[in-house]
Amino acid sequence: MGETPRLIATDIDGTLIRDDHTVSPRTADVLARISARGTPVILVTGRPVRWLKMVYDQLAEPLPAVCANGAVVYDPFNDEVLRADPLAPQHLAEVAQRLRAEVPGISFAVEILDSRQMRHEAHYPLRWDVDPDGIRAIETPEELLSLPAVKLLARAGEQDPDAFAELIATAVAGLAEATHSSSSGLVEISAAGVTKAAGLAWYCERIGVSAADVVAFGDMPNDVPMLTWAGRGVAVANAHRAVLAVADEVTTTNSEDGVAAYLEKIFGVG
Structure with a gap:
């Protein structure tokens, strides 16, 4: 990966949001600044689509999301599911x-x-x-x-x-x-074959971004495929041992705004 990623992918629970289930003002501000510069930010989560509103309400604007551990790719601006890969x-x-x-x-x-x-x-x-x-x-x-x-x-x-x-x-x-x-x-x-990595890969191919240019953040075993797929996989310090084992780097905990702290350094914002 080059010095500055072309796309940011982040898990929500235990990673982006704090233990009280809130997005800190610092995190919301950092994501808004980076998005305004033209770098896509994608939420990649086990959450269903119906659980996204409580996060969107705390952000400057909604963000595209890969939901249900990769099975659903969601466009919040048009309230449209771009792709779904269910169990028959x-x-x-x-x-x-x-x-x-x-x-x-x-x-x-x-x-x-x-x-x-x-x-x-x-x-x-x-x-x-x-x-x-x-x-x-x-x-x-x-x-x-x-x-x-x-x-x-x-x-x-x-x-x-x-x-x-x-x-x-x-x-x-x-x-x-x-x-x-x-x-x-x-x-x-x-x-079979549906993981956070697969859903994110589909979205990245759609907008012309390679895995090598993605930085991904996570904390739990369902994040392991995504962190190993991305050019740079970053675990928060509170992550499960399986995530810490595959991560390229470790940032501070979710309650210490680990995602924001990492992005501030590599994008020069904050």
């Missing part, structure tokens, strides 16, 4: 069958309609997402798997997040991708 119903059914056989008591939810809505089994625990307009419990397992889903979410009570993700990944190997971005035993499952 037949693949959802096979994944669910494998996991029900492997993990007693497992429960599922799905992100559907390009992650604008969520459906969940009655016993699936809703920990954050309780929007009554977009969330609904389903009546039967067949209903849960009847529509293409950009993400299948799996829980089985309290689990060690790394061990549970490894168990799920082994069970669905060759059929789907499994990763995690939380400490609560939630595993996120996408179509």
Whole structure:
């Protein structure tokens, strides 16, 4: 990579925003200044599209986003999904069958309609997402798997997040991708080949930017593909050990505005 990247890609939770889920004024200002200079800034997140507004409301302007761990590429200016790569119903059914056989008591939810809505089994625990307009419990397992889903979410009570993700990944190997971005035993499952790196690569090719010219920031295992794909992968200091192991550099923590601090140095802003 040259001295100044041509595109900035950043995870949101645990990376760009602080532990209180806010974007600091410093971070918002740095991103606005860099964008005004003509360098694209892209949010690359496990979040669904419907969770972006709370971040956009704290920025000078909305930013394009790769959502659902790479399955959805979203243009906020036109409220348009540019690309979606969901699990087909037949693949959802096979994944669910494998996991029900492997993990007693497992429960599922799905992100559907390009992650604008969520459906969940009655016993699936809703920990954050309780929007009554977009969330609904389903009546039967067949209903849960009847529509293409950009993400299948799996829980089985309290689990060690790394061990549970490894168990799920082994069970669905060759059929789907499994990763995690939380400490609560939630595993996120996408179509085969769908990762943050794949979604970001599609967007970069669309605007003519190569991987070598991208700087990417992250903190959790779902960020590993993106950080290894980008010309420069930067972990925040609070990152998971798997991210620290692959990062080219480490900045300060998310609560210390690590992304902003790093960008201020390489872009000369701040």
